[in-house]
Amino acid sequence: MNTATTPSGPVPVVDYVHGYSQREGRRLGDQADTLAQLLHTGTAYPAGSRVLELGCGIGAQTVHLLRSSPGAHIVAVDRSEESLAQASTRVAGLAPEAQVEWHRADVFDLPFADAEFDHAFVCFVLEHLPDPRRALAGLRRVLRPGGTITVIEGDHGSVFFHPDSTYARAAIDCQIHFQAAAGGNALLGRQLQPLLAGAGYDDVAVRPLTVYTDRTRPALVDGFTRNTFIAMVASVRDKALAAALATTAEWDRGIADLLRTAHGGTFHYTFFKALAVNPPAAPAASPRHM
Numbered sequence: 001m002n003t004a005t006t007p008s009g010p011v012p013v014v015d016y017v018h019g020y021s022q023r024e025g026r027r028l029g030d031q032a033d034t035l036a037q038l039l040h041t042g043t044a045y046p047a048g049s050r051v052l053e054l055g056c057g058i059g060a061q062t063v064h065l066l067r068s069s070p071g072a073h074i075v076a077v078d079r080s081e082e083s084l085a086q087a088s089t090r091v092a093g094l095a096p097e098a099q100v101e102w103h104r105a106d107v108f109d110l111p112f113a114d115a116e117f118d119h120a121f122v123c124f125v126l127e128h129l130p131d132p133r134r135a136l137a138g139l140r141r142v143l144r145p146g147g148t149i150t151v152i153e154g155d156h157g158s159v160f161f162h163p164d165s166t167y168a169r170a171a172i173d174c175q176i177h178f179q180a181a182a183g184g185n186a187l188l189g190r191q192l193q194p195l196l197a198g199a200g201y202d203d204v205a206v207r208p209l210t211v212y213t214d215r216t217r218p219a220l221v222d223g224f225t226r227n228t229f230i231a232m233v234a235s236v237r238d239k240a241l242a243a244a245l246a247t248t249a250e251w252d253r254g255i256a257d258l259l260r261t262a263h264g265g266t267f268h269y270t271f272f273k274a275l276a277v278n279p280p281a282a283p284a285a286s287p288r289h290m
Contacts (some may be wrong), residue, residue, distance in 0.1 A: 011018035016237040032060035034223030038209050039123070039152055039271065040064045046177065048073025054107055054135075055079075055125030059087030065121060066091070066098045075101045075117070077110070107135045115144040123152040126195070130183035136199035145280040149201065150207075150273070155189030158270035159229075161261040168261075171254030174240040175233045199274035209271040215264055225267045230258045 043065075047073050056062050056076035065074055078084050084102050091100055105111050107129065120139050124131035137188050156176050160170070179186040188195075196204045213220040233236060234255055240246050246254070261267045 021090060032064060034220065034228060035211070035271075036064045038211065039273065040068050042122070043068060043150055045069035045072040045119050049073070050075065050116065051119045052077065052112070052117040052137065052139075054120060054122045055128075056087055056102075057083050057124075059090040061121075061123045062087060062091055062100065063094050066095045066100070070098075072119075073099050073101075075103065075112075077103045077105050077107070079104065080107060087097060110136060110138065110142055112142040114141055115147075116142050118144055118147050120147070120149040123151065124154065125187040126151065127153050127179070128182070128184040129185060132185075132188065133195050133199050136201070140200055140278050143278045145278055147278045149196070149276050149278065151192055151196065151276075152271060152273045153189040153192060154186070154269065156186040158189070159268065161267045163257070163260060164262075164264050165254070165257035167250055167254035168257040169254075170246060171233050171240070171251060171258065174219075174238050174245050177245065178236050178239055189270065192272050192274040196274055196276045200279070202279040204274060204276040206272055207275040209273055211269045211271070212266070213262075213268075214266045221262050221267075225262045226259070226268070229267070229269060230255065230262070233258065268275050 039061075045065075045068075047070075049069075050076050051069065051072050052172050053062055053065060053067065053074055053076040058082075059076070062074060064078050065072075074085075074113060074197045076087060078080045078087070079102055084104055088100075088102055091098055103111065107125070108131075120143050122136075122139075126135065129135050136149075136151075143149065157276060176186045185191075193206045211220065211224055215221070237251055237255075240251060241248060
């Protein structure tokens with residue numbers, strides 16, 4: 001059963017650098033399905049636990065959360081009403097018996113009670129926020145003491161490939177530039193440990209999750225190199241040309257060289273997955289007696 005809840009009052013929608021097109025929805029779905037085993041292995045929540053998924057988007061990751069934790073109660077939050085509608089439809093089609101609540105809300109103003117959740121799951125969200133540390137600190141209020149948070153982010157600085165190309169790297173730099181201009185950070189993965197520790201979490205453990213593709217891994221070449229990463233970079237073409245960050249010839253050469261890595265070349269990218277614990281509240285100081 002899927003239920004939808006919208007808090008009262010207007011909720012602004014972020015300037016999501018990749019846009020909200022049908023093509024982007026397909027890209028997100030391809031990305032989630034291709035990387036499900038890599039990203040979700042080891043993440044399973046007990047039956048009956050309440051799990052907050054922050055920034056659920058079109059539900060691409062929600063589906064995999066439900067598959068790995070069928071007895072958990074997922075509460076999914078996003079700022080975009082359009083994305084939430086797509087997420088609800090997606091989950092209803094793939095997991096019709098799933099118990100999911102959909103909330104339109106701002107990550108910096110969550111409409112939930114203190115300590116309402118046992119766990120929090122945040123995937124590819126912090127990279128789009130102007131103040132990720134503040135968002136993580138705010139999550140601690142709705143997460144019970146001793147509850148866990150799982151955060152997954154990529155890092156475009158981890159990309160290397162063969163054959164190498166300065167044009168391809170320049171195209172990637174354009175995507176990094178526009179994400180920064182929108183208030184995000186495409187290099188956030190490397191910062192997860194200090195971000196979580198600085199937001200007050202304990203037992204922060206981060207591990208790299210590497211994607212490597214070559215012609216012996218055709219599913220990853222199609223699902224990740226071509227349909228996820230290159231498609232993401234290609235989506236900022238018009239912005240890059242309008243801002244004079246590249247000429248048409250330079251841009252086309254950059255995308256062609258990236259595609260060349262999918263035809264007999266190699267491609268490498270690293271995601272970072274963090275697990276941390278919300279510590280118990282410090283005991284109140286005893287009053288002094290005169």
